[in-house]
Structure formats: structure tokens, C-alpha cells
Amino acid sequence: MLQTLFNGFVTGITMTLPALAVTLLFGVLKFANFAIGAMMTVAAYMAFALNAQLGWPLLPSTIVVAIVCGLLCIAVDVVTFKPLRDRGSITLMVASLGLGFVLENIARLFYGNSARSFAIEIARPFRVMDIRMNKEQMITIVVSTVAMLAMYFLLTRTPVGRAMRAVADNPSLALVRGIESGRIIRWTWFIAGVLLAVGGVLIGMDRAIEPPMGSSYLIAVFAAAIFGGLGSPLGAFLGALAIGIVSEMATLVIPPNYRIGIPLCVIALVLIFRPQGLMGQAHIRR
């Protein structure tokens, strides 16, 4: 029971970074990005290439991949999303779906379908109050928490972060105040890319690296972001934890192969009863 609770906590915290990325992208760009799963997969494979194939330690690999991914996201935005920016969120979503297929299959093109792992020794667990924990889980918890705090600092204490929040709140007003939206959008993509890359590596540490690894998290991550209120970073963090814990605890009562139904039910309930989510602000569109 306690063990399941802890497992759920770990599952949840693994999802916090992608959930943050989703909510950040949505906040500034106003569309749900369905390519985030594939972006994480690509990042994990890039880290795999540096770590397992070139023999770098995982930490520097991750840092390099995070920066590369951030830049790649900016490039992807310029090529794919920028020309479509004023066509409405549906077009952007469909483009992101297409992008997801492209990215996942680029990984497949180079690495095939078989399962791979980082070149790290996996270790036996240690016990705290009879709960089994392991090193990777500790790393995940620490990294995610640090990333969350860094995000909080970035959004509240830096000019870029404040500008991002301004654009998220009201793009036209931000423009009036002289905030250049192009620069803010580039920053947003960069940060999202970094979050997704680190998230992808953390997921790759948790399970096997294979092409569908990122997209298998898609629904749960969206559920976390919606539950927390799309656009709210703190909400995304709490939402991810809640979704992780609830779906893991639910396996005590429902067959585990229907776990995916839990985030789905959460989305439906939130949309019907509290559309603004946990931390989001109620707003009227237009």
C-alpha cells in the first residue's frame, strides 16, 4: 500500500517535466503540442548515442542533449509552427501530430524497434520504512524538483520569465507594453525543449528506450497539465503528482491494463466540473 503510494509518486514526478513543458507551450503559444512524446523519445535516443555509443557519462550527455534539444525546438518552430501561427490552434495541433510521427520515425530509422538502455549500472534498491527505493528514482525526484524550482525562479524573477507570463496572460497587451513576442516564443521553445530532453532521459532511465516510449506518456501528461490548469506551471507539477499517484493506486482496484483510463476520466471530470483546472484561472475566451 505504502509502496504503491511511493510508486505512484515516482510515476508522477517522472511526468512533471513534460507536463511543465506542455503547460508552458500552451500558455504562450495557445495550442496543445502532440509532438512532445516524440520529442522526448528523440532526446532519449540522442542521450543514448552520447552515453552508450560514445561512452560519455550520463550527466554531461544530458546537459548537451538538453541544450541541443532546446535549439532544435526553436528550429522546429521556425520551420513548422511559425508559418502556421495565425491559422488557429487546430491547424497547429494537426501539424504537431504530423511532427510527432516524423520525429518518432526518425528515431526508428536510426535505431530500429528494439529496446535499449543507457550505459548505467542499475542497482538493487534500499529500504526506507520498508519502502523500496532506488537510485534512479532519487535522481528523478531531485532533478524534477530542482527543475521545478528553477522554472519558478525563471518565471517570477527574470525579465524573460515575466515577459513569458505577460504573453501568456494577454498577448496583445504584452505587445502594447513593448514585449517582442518572437523572442519570448523562442525562449519558450528553448525552455520546453530543455524540459522535454531532461524528461526524456529520466523516462529512459526508468524504462527501456524504444520508439513509442514518449508517446505512451502523452495522455497522462496532458491529463496532468489539464488537471493542474493548462498554462499554470505549479498546477502542472501538482497535476502530474496527482495523476501519477491516482493511476498507480487505482491498480489496486482496477485491472492494471486499464490504467490509461484513469487520466482520461480525470480529464473528462475536470472539463465538465472545473474546466479551469486546479490552479488555472477561469477566463472567458475572447
Add this chain to the structure above:
Amino acid sequence: MISFIILMSIVICFSAVLALALNFQWGSGGMVNFGLAGFYALGAYACALLMLKGGFNTFFATLGAMAIVAVACGLVAIVTLRVTEEDYFAIVTLGVGEMLRLVALNEDWLTKGALGLSGIERPFNDWVAPTSYSYVMLGFCALMVAATVWFLNKLARSPFGRVVRAVREDDVVAATLGKHVLWARIRIFAIGGALIGLAGSLHAFYYQYIDPTQFSNIVIAYAFMAVIAGGRGAYLGTILGASIVMVLLEGSRFAKDLIPSLSSDQLAAIRIIIIGVGLIALLIYRPQGFLREYRLQANLSGSKQQSP
């Protein structure tokens, strides 16, 4: 060769019905459906099960499948009750589609799970000799495509068709004009659902065997590609789009004989990359597709003065 072309044409036909359904939901109604693969599976399974377990004939099984998918889609549309943003709806459809596929995979007692359902009966099977059956099947599928296009065009010209487009363009305005937006959305999604049910039934008739692996997410990429290539809201164009996608897919199989250096593993990946890149490129460079949507031809000379 000729019989192979006939069989491919049948595949194009039921893919076209599926793409038409998506074109109505998304192209005309502005309700994006990322759970298409799951609803498609629901249609195929409903049709097959109504025949295998319910003892219905092919005609009523098809109608039943259409009704079931329509109801399922209608129920999903209800989540837009309070939140009308397309993003939320897209995520919900993705989740529901995934869930439907899981049910097909896991409920052995009903769907036989991963083993799949075999021995699915075909329409008009006893009319003709098995050797010439594919002609009948093609004729039937082509008729269904024609009927679907006719129906959707009819619908586009009806008052409801105008409501559909109004909801897509601006639901707030539509609501202000006294249109019941939620009810319109439910109907849009349900009508599309009925067509997905039809496509699923045709799929089941053609393969005579269905299993969960046939309804992977790739189906979604193909259908979106077909709709975008053909032009959103342009129903005839969708048929063209579906043909292009199929020719691209099957053609790449023949192409492998020409470029043996590529492994099939890579070829399969490249095929999907091409579809994805094509999808994005079309969205950017040719958003209207190859054919145009039906537009009410207003008397421009009269209305011009009113515009500022």
C-alpha cells in the same frame, strides 16, 4: 496485376469513407478527432460482432455499427459542454480512441483479444462466384463512397450545413445567433461517427479478419493526410487525397524492388516520415488542398457596398 489494382481500389474506397468522416468532423465542423483509429476499430468490431454474436445480416450489422459509433462519438462531444477550446477536445478524443483500442485488445470474452475476430461474412457473398467477388466488393464500396459524398454535399447545402460551418468559424457568434452550439457539435461528431462506423464495417468485410493491430495510430496519420491533400471541407478532394496516400504507401512497396539497399525497417519509417512531412508541408504551402470547399455563392455585387 489487374486484380491487385482492384483490391487496392477497394482499400482506397474504405479509406476514403474514413477520410470523408474526418473531413466532415474536422474539415467542416472544426472538431478535430485524434481518436480516429479507436472509433474506426469500434466500427469494425461492432459490425463483426453484430454478425458473429448477434446473428444479424451484413446490412443490419453495418447499420448497427454506424449507430454505435455515432452514439459513442456523440457522447464524447458532450465534454465540450463547458469547454469549447479545440485543444481539450482533441486530447479527449485521443484518450477515448486509446481506450477503445484497449477494450478491443483486452476483452477476450467479447473481442477475442489479440487473436482477433475471423470468419466475418461479406455482403452479396452468395450472389457471385468467389473469383469475381472482388468486382462486386469494389462496386459496393465505390457506391458507398459516392453515397457518402452525395450525402455530405447535400448536408453542406442544407441549413444544418451552414450551422456546421458557423460553429467551426466562430462558436460564440453562432451561439449569439441563437444556434444551440452544443447540440450542433454533438450532431456533427455523431454524423462523422456514423461514417466512421461505415468505414469500419467495410474494412471488416474486406479483410474478413480484424484484430487490434490493424487500428494503430498510423491510421490517423493517413486519414489526416488524405483530408489535407484533398482539401478541408472538399469531399470529392478527399477521395483524391485517399488515393494519393494509398498509391504512396503501396507504391513504396513496389519501390523496394528498385532500391534493395534500404532495409524494410527503414523503408517503413521513411514512409511514415514522408507522410508526416507531407502533412506539415501541405498545411503550410497548400492549406486549401487540391480541391476547394463548397461555398455558398453570395451575390457579391449586392453585398460589396456593405463591407467597410
Add this chain to the structure above:
Amino acid sequence: MKKFTRRDVLRTLGAAAATPLSAPFLNLAHAQGANIPIGVALPMTGNAGAYGPDMGEAARRTADLINKAGGILGGRKLELFIEDSESSASVAANLTQKFINVHKAQSLVGYWGTPEGMSSRPIAIQNKVVLMVSSAANAITEGDTQGYIWRFQMRATDWGIVISRAAERLGFKSVGVMGLQNAFVLPIMKVFEERMQAAGRKVVDSLVYNPEQPSYRAEVQRVFGKKPEAVFCFGLLPDFVSIMREVYRGGFDSKVVSLSIAADAEGKFIQGVGAQAAEGIRHFQPMPDVAAPGYKRFLKLMGAPADRIFLFPPNTHDQIAITALAMEKAKSPMAADWSKQIMAVGNGPGEQVDDIVEALKMVRAGKNVNFQGAGSTCDFTASGDQLGRGMGQWVIQGGKQVFVEYAKP
């Protein structure tokens, strides 16, 4: 009368439409007339993508061997059309249509997975073409196959029997069972659990999981948490890698038993989880009798070292060989004729031969043969199931696969 007219009209229309289109292909079809086309559908991609290439090589070398020795039916050559089934049902069904309609194949071989076999089965029966599968699920040969469906693999139920017998001998008192939601895994699980219970062993838990799940933590926690002596995990490579990482890092110490397609997968498993987490895992796989002369001959054909264990390519070799033999025996390339000779050349009675060239010569000379294949003895039941194939058992020790034993059901 009316019915007849309509069909007639359709046929005329079809023929009219066909003429201009098929003109370029007519010559091709004519040139191929002397060759005997065989459709080979192999998993080059998808979850079984690792096995396709070697199977294709085996098919190619076998056909070359037969062709170099003069072909069959008075000098006609075998022509292979090797295609990727993508481990997918609908792709395989489309391929089967293409093999039959474009290439005019009367023999379809390969078909590794159950989805491929199940989706192609009705097409083969309808067109009266022989389909030789390598898949295990019982359902493939169930029902009325009209003698067109032949399995070159052990039936899933038989896998369960062999594995449960081994489990009894290993003395596990309590076991947990996990299985991938998959058509050939479920019959294995069912038989295995029945047999374990009949032997008085306790099955503490049994669950089925989906492919491509984000994580398998809950499943592992549920089954391993009940601390059975051993957990039998029947899956494929990607899910099994994730599961074993979870088991090792979760600190569970039940013994793990699996299938080689998951726990070996041509070395990819140990590469995936590392030697430590893989230590002590036992795994089973239907395999050829490596001591049999037919298998040794096959290794030479493939140019492989004497200790190499090919799991599936020998089946592909046998499928081509049996096709050639049965055609020669029936003196016809049409499946409706030669499908009836499959048991005659496979089961005998007749002289036991393991060399396909030799066997063809004898058949041509009017002698009876009992062909002994590379993957099995090529004996069949009337319903199309293969007999005479056994399972190998391995255990992973120090990052190496150590062969334990070979057993038949």
C-alpha cells in the same frame, strides 16, 4: 438468369478495363511463366523485426540450392518474392493478395506472427493457395482449413506443456504468471496454469499486460510483491526489458522464467538490461533438434559456425523444401494438387532423407520419401499442425546464454 447477366457484364467491364492497364505486364507474366513464384512474408519491422533477415537468407539459399540442382517440374526455377510483413495483420493481408494476384504464387511461406497468419488464412483458403506459417497460436489451424494451412512451428499449447513440465522438475512450489496481451501467449498461460495447479503447485497471481505501456511498475509490484518462488513472464523483448529493470531495481528475488524471444532476442536482451539484472533468468523457445543431420546440413548451407542456433530460419528452409517436394510429387505447381502431397513427403512412408536435392531426385525417380527438415522432422497432423519439434531451455549465467536441455512435448 438475371444474376448471371450482371456478373457477365461486370466481368466484361473488368476485362475491358484490364486490357490497357495490364498490357505492359503481359510480357512480364509470360516471361515468368517458366518460374514458380513463392511469396515470402517476413517480419523485417515491428516487434519481430530481428528475425526476418535471417529467415529471408535461409529462403534465398534454399531456393538457390534447388535451382542450381536443376529446379523442379522439369527445369522450372523457384522465384522468391520476399516482402516485409511489418509484423502487422493488414500489411500481411495486402501482401498475401499481392503474392496471389500479382505474382501468381501458389505457395506462401514465412508468416512469422499470429496476426499475419490469421489475416492471411481466409485469403489463402479462398484462393486455394497453400499458406505455411511459423506462428504458434492454436487458432491458426483450427476450423476447416481445407488442407491449405500448414504450421511449421510448435502449437502454443505444446509450449505451455513443455514449460510446465520443466517448472515441475525445477520444484517451484508457488508461481506467479505475467503475460503480454497476445494471441500466442494466452494459450501458453492457460495450459501452464492448469498444469501447475494439477501438479499441486500454487499459482499466486496471474495477470495480462498491454504492449507499449509507459511503465510496468504496478504489474511487477502486484505479482512479485506476493513473493512467489518463481515468476513466469511470457512476453516480447521491449516489455520484458522494462519489466526486468523494474524487478531488479525493485529488489525482488523470485526466479524469473521467460521465452527466448524476450530474454535472448539474438543477444538484444542482455544488451538491454545488463548482465546483472539478467542473471539467472531461464527461458524457453521451440527450436530445431541441433543434433539432427538435417540441421547440421542447414548450418553448412547458411555458412554458419557449428554451434550457431537458428530458431526460425530452418522453418523457412523447410517451408521452401516441402513446397518443392510436394510440387514435384504432385507433378503440378497448383496448390489444389500439391497440398495433398505435403503429408506424403513430410511424414512418409518412405526413405528418410534430409538433403532436399537428394529428396527431389528420389521423388522424380518415383520413390517415396520421408523428408527430415532442418527445423523439425517435418511430420504433420492432418489438421496442419507440426509434430516433432521441441523446445530448448537456456539459463543466463554471467551474461552468457547457457544451454540447459532440449525437450519435446
